[in-house]
């Protein structure tokens with residue numbers, strides 16, 4: 051099927067993550083996002099040039115940011131402009147879908163306005179000039195066409211007429227239903243920091259996870275990020291410093307439940323979704339001292355490192371450090387631990403990924419940000435990794451976290467371990483270390499609680 055212009059209808063959620071998702075998925079499907087395409091990043095309607103209809107279907111099998119895709123037959127800033135545009139669309143491209151022995155239906159989708167049934171019918175009737183040959187079938191049509199109307203972004207100032215109108219043939223829906231079917235609310239094993247389902251799928255998409263990949267999460271927690279990777283057919287592996295988390299012991303995170311029940315573990319989570327065959331293992335291990343033999347082992351590293359807000363940042367400690375800080379509790383169980391500074395966490399994570407990712411493999415992780423101090427220079431760098439995208443999720447007016455996607459572009463050589471000593475641009479930024487203090491400083495209890503609720 052020939053390529054052409056397609057209309058992507060996006061969900062108005064996680065706006066900052068959408069472009070990176072669509073770009074990553076297009077490249078995963080063998081396509082390319084052309085910089086020529088003019089899109090308004092915050093709009094729910096994007097017109098894209100995609101090289102084949104098959105590619106649009108592949109894209110929609112993966113995206114959680116987009117709702118649907120349509121073959122665009124016409125568009126304009128007024129009804130007249132839309133009709134003129136439709137009259138100019140090549141008839142030979144329409145005819146296969148308008149045959150006399152076919153059935154069809156026309157729907158209307160509006161953004162920022164609700165139309166009455168009478169208004170909808172009037173707009174559908176106005177398309178009579180199109181050479182529809184088939185029969186209308188509202189229940190099970192072979193072909194579905196849509197009028198899509200955009201009434202702008204301001205709910206307090208809705209114009210009488212739409213600002214943009216589109217007409218197209220529906221091709222496929224995206225994977226928005228995964229957000230509900232994988233909701234942590236109904237997940238067997240959860241923790242305080244279990245990653246929200248939608249963001250987990252976005253992360254797997256930014257990482258371009260594909261079937262038979264091996265995906266690793268060094269800060270695995272309850273395995274939220276393994277689940278989305280396994281859903282896309284990757285074999286998954288994780289480590290966590292917390293014995294109780296890996297073994298499903300200790301206090302439960304659910305209200306009305308004191309202790310974790312039997313089988314509350316990552317394997318059982320994967321089993322819940324029919325994904326157990328993709329589970330390689332999860333072990334108790336400290337990310338600051340990797341346990342792996344040398345070699346490029348992972349297709350993707352996807353992780354949410356601890357920031358010290360809802361969980362401690364720890365690593366196994368030396369004897370000297372034991373006397374300073376020994377942690378034993380029933381809730382979190384790390385035998386001996388010392389503080390693991392955020393700047394070291396990110397430095398180690400990049401070095402680990404540079405060494406253990408396959409070429410072209412991706413690292414996707416969250417970086418906490420104190421917004422007043424944010425500049426691009428504080429984004430951790432490594433000579434073997436190229437920054438692909440940097441998307442912000444606000445946590446409060448002064449804090450956020452950024453989802454960073456990096457791709458391995460250069461083979462790791464022994465001297466790359468010491469790159470930070472040779473080149474100041476790879477020096478870890480120490481300001482990350484005080485994120486916890488800044489997070490709580492000057493934040494009233496009320497604001498802290500709001501942020502807490504936002505993260506749930």
Ligand SMILES: C[S@@+](CC[C@H](N)C(=O)[O-])C[C@H]1O[C@@H](n2cnc3c(N)ncnc32)[C@H](O)[C@@H]1O
Nearest residue numbers: 243244245269271272274290291292336337364
């Ligand atoms: C933000 S949570 C990850 C949550 C996870 N994405 C999920 O869906 O449940 C960070 C995890 O890192 C673990 N952790 C902290 N320090 C660590 C270290 N040095 N090595 C490995 N894991 C560590 C914590 O025990 C915690 O489970």
